[in-house]
Amino acid sequence: MVFSTPYFLFLYLPMVLLLYYISPLKWRNLVLMVVNLIFYGWGEPVYIIIMLVNITANYVFGLVVTRCKQRENQRGAKIAVALSVVFNLALLGFFKYWDFIAGSLAGLGLDVMPQLGLELPIGISFYTFQTMSYTIDVYRGDSRVQKNLITFGTFVTLFPQLIAGPILQYKDLDAQLEQRDHTVERFALGVQRFCVGLAKKVLLANNLGKLWDVYLATPGAELTTLGAWLGIVAFSLQLYFDFSGYSDMAIGLGRMLGFEFMENFNYPYISKSATEFWRRWHISLGNWFRDYLYIPLGGNRVGKGRLMFNLLIVWAATGIWHGASWNFLIWGLYYFVFIMLEKLWLGKYLKKAPAALAHLYGIFIVVVGWAIFAVEDFTAMGLYLKAMFGIGVSLVNGDALYYLFNYLPMLIVACVAATPLAAKVWHKIPAKVWKPALPVLVCLALVVATAYLVDGTYNPFLYFRF
Structure with missing residues (x-):
């Protein structure tokens, strides 16, 4: 079940809210x-x-x-937390990477592992990271142990962020699991945030996805440079509005239930470098790798050689976390190269460069990276990247112009919506105007998005597979 379906909107969610609010607090x-x-x-x-x-x-x-630490048995505590990490990684690795490893070995002529054809449990990449961070934080003393199994289970299974995050750390939610505020104002803010996310997902991401699907299915020999860029820009915007829309809906649902979740996006497409992009994109994942991998490896308080090694490990892990395919690993290593260059010398020049030039660099790196991310087949990826750079293809044809003119209004709206411009304009509107208008706009977004869902069948969710 996903949030952008009539079943969720008009059956599951109302029943959950009813049951939740008629139940005693305990x-x-x-x-x-x-x-x-x-x-x-x-x-x-x-x-x-x-x-x-x-x-x-x-x-x-x-x-x-906790018991080992109370008895000053540091070795036992280390073993317990190590077993927790091994257990979580083994669970994730078995379901997500077994067939990938088996298929890769078979491609090398090593049929030593059977391919099991396992379905990937939804959300396993998210909840295994959450539970792994819990035991690490208990060991570090950053979080108290949870002795109530139901409370801990509620943390792990929280449906608003279960499928695609944000990745919650237990220490940030500990107090809220024990006691949270349920106010009309918070509930209203939750509804508002949820409807914004729903509109982003249904009205923007779904429509942009149709354009990307056209070019993803186009044979490499028939691509043009304009068409290739048009397609990958559509995918870049689709992925952003799909994933950030889900995060908005998760944050909104959390508020309806009294929780406050962290923000997961901060206008990533206004970034002026690859480093800045990853401070703004999927923030909870970046924080997780920083806190539980990068800093334990030594972070940036090491020599240049060790820094490069630390970055290599983190970005290889970031890439392969997204999916069991070689293109995701390559995509992670692609960011390793640019972030390493920015840390070693390029970053100081980007800070001095004109803002427009730095932004052009940042968005170029990101969009080219999405082509590696989106096209899993190596041959198709190579042809697509060649088309983007005008190698062996025409610059433009009638089909590319047709799709450009038909999708241009949608692309302009999406590009503006991916920046803080609309929010800045909204905040300049007098309160006496926007306060009565806000409920109308929220209801309108819900009605229009629902109409799209009822009328159409195209409703993919890109991060479902992660």
Whole structure:
């Protein structure tokens, strides 16, 4: 089940809110955990077992770490947290990477691992990172141990961010799991944020995705330079509005239930470097790798050689986290190269460069990177990248011009919406104007988005596979 479906909007969500708010405060975490599991098991109930095993195992690991630390058994605590990390990575690795490794070895003539054809449990990349960070934080003393299994299970299974984040760290949600404020104002802000995210997903991402699908399906020999750029720009905007729209909906749903989740995006397409882009894109993932991989490796307080090694590990992990395919690893290493260059010498020149030139550099790096990210087949990727740079193809043809003129209004709206411009204009409107207009606009967004959902069948969600 995804948020942008009539089933969720008009069946699941109203029932959840009703059950939640008629329940006594002391039962609300239990109610949440039950409805969370129903949400997760909607399409694949068998994988509820995996989630329950994950919850139980990490709950026990947290207790063992705490018990060992209380008895000043540092070695036992280290073993327990190490076992937790191994367990979570093994669970993620088995379901996400087994067939990838087996297929890669088979391609080299090494048929030593059978390909199992496993379906990837939805959200496993997110909730395994959350549970892994929990035991690490308990070990570090950054978070207290949770002795209530239901409360811990509620944290792991929270349906608003279960499928695609933001990746929550337990220490940021600990107090809210025990006590949270339920106010009319917070609920209203949640509804508003949810409708904004729904509009971004349904009205912008879905329509832009249709243009990208045209060029993804176009044979390499038939691509043009204009068409290739048109397609990948459409994908860049689709991915942003798809994923940031989901994050907006997750944050909105959290507020309806009394939670406050971290922001996951901060206008990434206004970045002036690859480094800045990753401070603004999927912020929760960047924070996770910083706190649990980059800094433990030594961060940037090391020599240049070790710094390069640390960056290599982090960006290889970032790439392969996104999917079990070589193109994701290449995409991660692509960012490693540019971020390494920016840290070593390019960054100081970008700071001195005119803002427009630095922005052009930043957006160029990002958009070319999305071509590597989006096209998994190596041959097709090579042809697409060649077309983008005008190698062996025509610059333009009638089809490219047709799609450009037809999608130009949508592309302009999306480009403006991907910047802070609209927010700045909105904040300059007098309160006496926007306060009565806001509920009307929110209702309008919900009605129009719902009409699109009911009328159409095209409703992909790109981060479902991660």
